[in-house]
Amino acid sequence: MSETESAIEDDADAEATDGDASLEIEAPADPLVGHPATAYFWGHVAGSGDVEDNGIEVVTNDERSAQVLAAIAGGDIEHGTTSRDYAHDTSITRTEDEYTLTIGADSDDTGATTTDSDESGLLGRSGALGLPVDGRGNYRFGAFSSHDRELLRGLLEGCGTICFKSSSGTVGISFVHDDRELLELTQELLEECPVEATYGDLGETSSGGYWFGVDDDAASDFGTWLYDDCEATGLFAPSRRRKLERSLEQAEADE
Template identity: 80%
Template sequence: MSETQPTSDEALEIEIPADPLAGHPASAYLWGHVAGSGDVSNDRIEIVTNDEASAQVLAAVAGGDLEHETTSREYAHDTSITRTEDEYTLSIGGDEGDESDESGLLGRSGPLGLPVDGRGNYRFGAFASHDRELIRGLLEGCGTICFKSSSGTVGISFVHEDRDLLELTRELIADCPVEAPLGDLGETSSGGYWFGVDDDAAPAFGTWLYENCEETGLFAPSRRRKLERSLEQADAYDE
């Protein structure tokens, strides 16, 4: 396992909030990732992503140590399929020598001061004005984008073991400015839950989600490329 540190040039491109818990686009993006692919304990937050650029952004926003490894895991919808991919883990807090955490975890004495309660339920009220970045973080943390060759459509879905988190994600999408009907919550073969955006609404929803994201740098380039390729394939299928 190797350790990676964000460069100063990358950090300067991101508008860093004074408080990573306050209402701010970068904070919303960070906590979307925490909820989607992270883990919060008494003295540590760990966030996992497959995109190096996104990992660097999250490290610039919240500090911490970034490590890289290659992993193999089962595909969420079909456990008979495995895939090998790069994995970047950002660890915040938990080390006495972590200078980014001088007064506790993100400046708080314990996790009760974070937007997650003792039962693991997330509170996103502070990020209500930054729903696009919050949902984008959630999608990159626990979502999938694909081209469905059988129907020539784009698929966007969210997968997580926490049913309550997916219910909250559904509420956030229902309140977004783009009409995006959703399918029912279903169970995955791995014991988690998932739901998808209706195929007809996926292009508009995905386009809105990544619209103007270069202005803030709060996105995973590999995920946006996957969306763009899928949209291009769907357009070609229609032709």
Template identity: 80%
Template sequence: MSDAEPTTDDALEITVPSDPLAGHAATAYFWGHVAGSGDVTDDSIEVVTNDEASAQVLATIAGGDLEHDTTTRDYAHDTSITRTEDEYTLSIGDGGDGDGSGESDDAGLLGRSGALGLPVDGRGNYRFGAFASYDRELLRGFLEGCGTICFKSSSGTVGISFVHDDRELLELAQDLIAECPVEAPMGDLSETSSGGYWFGVDDDAAPDFGAWLYENCEETGLFAPSRRRKLERSLEQASAYDGDET
């Protein structure tokens, strides 16, 4: 394990506000993950990640119970391709109290009475106004929840894309990226073969956008080490590309 990769003990030292909806880097990262790969109901939150360290961080922020499994699923862009990977599921509420003890909590889900007390409106749309000052952490959580990072051997470039079933959520992500301090043009939303939607940051802008997204993330611990390593490896491959790869 590298020095940059947080251990479980490191994750427990992450600064967490008492209010799960307060404007804070940790809550922005958590809700980005929930929006990207989670589900919010009236009495529970469930969020899924493939990175164990990130799963521990999310549990430190919001409590709940973690379960580990291995899953095989279709690749989002091409359902003829499957991949097998670790899957960590964090469950909050639905009989738990949000602190991992598994006991009931009269205060409700994360101290709120149902999903409407969370940053989700009556139609299930997310409201991220409270996290406007933490757009980097919010986008980082969202990318780790429903994004992909890859090296494109055909062009020697790095690809960063977002895939989700909710078109409006992806449009919100596009708005956040458009407002970030680095120039990051994007493609239009397109349908995937699995029935969802996706868009990608332009290849020329992906290195600067990716570097900004993970800049100084060790200071807070709010990141998935495996995803950052994937970005670093992809950038190294792009830098070494000489046009001869097939």
């Protein structure tokens, strides 16, 4: 197994996070319109969520990120744990926190940015029709094209990893998902970045999914751009940003 693939299978968010019960996020009343908050939300949904006619479910290892998603689109958060084998040694099992946000159709969720409570259906729509995902599970991100940074940040926190690659002394940023077309769409978004974000070819993971990595010589600048000014909006997972900061520090010290 390559170092890059090992990094993909290791979760970058397995650490304590900063919860904030009074979290306030600026977001539009309609969770489908173009806005930094909705772009971040749908990036997360695409990366680690599931959309059905009767609801949306998003999973994250970061408590504050789950609270941000709930502030944007309503829903209920359930805290649990999950266990899996450590990528480098399958004899070791690691237990991690897991936060699941569930947004149900015809629910009484009254998050600050949800649609009017007298509208039925999922986010005020009849089922999944009208959401930025078609019946085959393909995502449409056209409405969020002016907010590519937040969209990519949601995607990275949903299905990506950040690590320090000790063998090369560089920061590693990768995306992994079972849906090849979603990763191809992510690559298209990277091509439109205002900073260099060159990437490698799609490959298969040992678990049967797909992955690709941002090139080592572009990862530091891309990661820095991705989280620049995120404090101003609150649209980020603190654990993931801390992982990036530590990796950048290690890469700088290794030069």
